[in-house]
Amino acid sequence: xxxxxxxxxxxxxxxxxxxxxxxxxxxxxxxxxxxxxxxxxxxxxxxxxxxxxxxxxxxxxxxxxxxxxxxxxxxxxxxxxxxxxxxxxxxxxxxxxxxxxxxxxxxxxxxxxxxxxxxxxxxxxxxxxxxxxxxxxxxxxxxxxxxxxxxxxxxxxxxxxxxxxxxxxxxxxxxxxxxxxxxxxxxxxxxxxxxxxxxxxxxxxxxx
Amino acid sequence: xxxxxxxxxxxxxxxxxxxxxxxxxxxxxxxxxxxxxxxxxxxxxxxxxxxxxxxxxxxxxxxxxxxxxxxxxxxxxxxxxxxxxxxxxxxxxxxxxxxxxxxxxxxxxxxxxxxxxxxxxxxxxxxxxxxxxxxxxxxxxxxxxxxxxxxxxxxxxxxxxxxxxxxxxxxxxxxxxxxxxxxxxxxxxxxxxxxxxxxxxxxxxxxx
Numbered sequence: 001x002x003x004x005x006x007x008x009x010x011x012x013x014x015x016x017x018x019x020x021x022x023x024x025x026x027x028x029x030x031x032x033x034x035x036x037x038x039x040x041x042x043x044x045x046x047x048x049x050x051x052x053x054x055x056x057x058x059x060x061x062x063x064x065x066x067x068x069x070x071x072x073x074x075x076x077x078x079x080x081x082x083x084x085x086x087x088x089x090x091x092x093x094x095x096x097x098x099x100x101x102x103x104x105x106x107x108x109x110x111x112x113x114x115x116x117x118x119x120x121x122x123x124x125x126x127x128x129x130x131x132x133x134x135x136x137x138x139x140x141x142x143x144x145x146x147x148x149x150x151x152x153x154x155x156x157x158x159x160x161x162x163x164x165x166x167x168x169x170x171x172x173x174x175x176x177x178x179x180x181x182x183x184x185x186x187x188x189x190x191x192x193x194x195x196x197x198x199x200x201x202x203x204x205x206x207x208x
Numbered sequence: 209x210x211x212x213x214x215x216x217x218x219x220x221x222x223x224x225x226x227x228x229x230x231x232x233x234x235x236x237x238x239x240x241x242x243x244x245x246x247x248x249x250x251x252x253x254x255x256x257x258x259x260x261x262x263x264x265x266x267x268x269x270x271x272x273x274x275x276x277x278x279x280x281x282x283x284x285x286x287x288x289x290x291x292x293x294x295x296x297x298x299x300x301x302x303x304x305x306x307x308x309x310x311x312x313x314x315x316x317x318x319x320x321x322x323x324x325x326x327x328x329x330x331x332x333x334x335x336x337x338x339x340x341x342x343x344x345x346x347x348x349x350x351x352x353x354x355x356x357x358x359x360x361x362x363x364x365x366x367x368x369x370x371x372x373x374x375x376x377x378x379x380x381x382x383x384x385x386x387x388x389x390x391x392x393x394x395x396x397x398x399x400x401x402x403x404x405x406x407x408x409x410x411x412x413x414x415x416x
Binding site: 121123124125126127128129153156157159160162163164165166167169177180181183184185187188189192195196198199200202203204205206 | 329331332333334335336337361364365367368370371372373374375377385388389391392393395396397400403404406407408410411412413414
C-alpha cells in the first residue's frame with residue numbers, strides 16, 4: 001500500500017517570493033505537485049483551465065462551498081478563490097506530495113481545518129528589505145507599498161501558528177530548507193505506517 | 209538571546225548500528241554533542257570520566273535518582289546507567305543540540321518525560337538482515353543471537369511511539385537522513401521564537 005502523500009501549506013506576505021521559491025524547488029526535486037486553485041475570475045490570455053486555475057462560475061463555486069468541498073476560500077476584488085478538497089484528497093491518497101501556495105488568510109483556514117497539513121511560513125529577512133523589494137518591483141504606488149508593508153507586519157505576527165518558518169534571504173538556500181523539511185517529514189512515522197510491519201515480516205525496506 | 213538547542217533521542221535494537229551512524233553523522237556536521245551517560249560500572253582501560261561516562265558510585269547514582277535528576281535510568285548486569293538531567297538542560301539552554309543514544313527502554317522514558325525530545329528510531333532493513341549482522345559480528349552464541357533477535361522484534365514494534373523512523377540499510381544515507389531531520393527541526397517555529405520579533409524590528413535575520 002502506498003503511503004499517503006504530504007500536504008504542505010506555503011504562505012507568507014505578498015512580496016516574499018513564494019513563486020520564485022517554488023520554481024527553485026522544482027529544480028531540486030520533482031516529487032511534489034502544486035495544488036491548482038479554483039477561481040471565479042475570468043482567465044487571462046494564455047491561462048489554461050486545470051493548470052493555472054480551475055475556472056468556475058460563481059454558482060459552481062458556491063455549490064462547492066455549500067457541499068463542504070473547499071478546504072479554504074476567500075474573496076478578492078469581487079472574485080472567489082479557493083482550494084478544492086476532493087481532488088486534493090485523491091492525490092494525497094495516491095501518495096503525491098502537494099504544496100498549497102496560498103495567502104495568509106487562506107493558510108489560517110487550512111491550518112485550522114486540516115490536522116495533517118505541514119505549514120511553512122516564508123519570512124522576508126526584515127520588513128525593511130520587503131519594502132525595498134516591493135519598491136524595486138516598481139508595480140505599486142508609494143501608497144500601495146505602505147499598505148502592503150503594514151499588511152505584511154500584521155501577517156508576520158501570525159507566523160507563530162505555523163510548524164516551520166524559513167527566511168527568503170538567499171533563494172537557493174530557502175528552497176533547500178523547504179526541500180529538507182519535505183525529506184524530514186517523509187521520515188515521520190505518521191507517513192510510514194507500514195514500515196514496522198514490513199521489517200517484522202522480513203520484507204526488506206529502504207530508507208526513503 | 210540564543211535559541212534553545214534540540215534534544216534528539218536516537219534509539220533502536222542492539223545491532224542496528226547506532227554507533228556507526230553517529231560516527232558518520234560527525235563527518236556530516238559538528239553542531240551537535242553526544243550526551244554522556246552516568247554509570248556505576250567500573251571504568252574500562254582507556255575510558256575517561258566525563259567523556260565516555262560519568263563514573264559514579266551506587267550511592268551517588270541513587271541520590272541523583274531521588275533528586276529527580278535522571279531523565280531516564282535503568283539497571284543492566286547489576287549496574288546503573290542513566291542520563292543526568294541537569295547538565296543536559298544547561299547545554300540545551302546554551303543552544304547546543306544534544307543527541308541521546310540510548311536503548312529502547314531508556315528512550316521510552318525520555319519520550320514520556322520530555323515534551324521537547326525529538327525521537328528517532330533506527331530500523332534494520334529487515335529482522336533477517338539484523339540477525340545476519342549479529343552473526344557476522346561473531347560476538348554472540350547462536351542462543352544469544354536468537355534472544356537478541358526476539359528482543360529486537362519486541363522493540364521494533366515500539367517504533368510507532370517515535371517521531372521519526374530511519375532505516376540503516378546504507379550507512380551514509382541513514383546518517384544523511386538524520387542530518388536532514390536536524391536541519392528541519394531547527395527550522396521549526398518552536399526553536400525560533402525570536403525570529404518574528406527580529407524581522408518586525410528590522411534586525412535582518414538569516415535562514416539558519
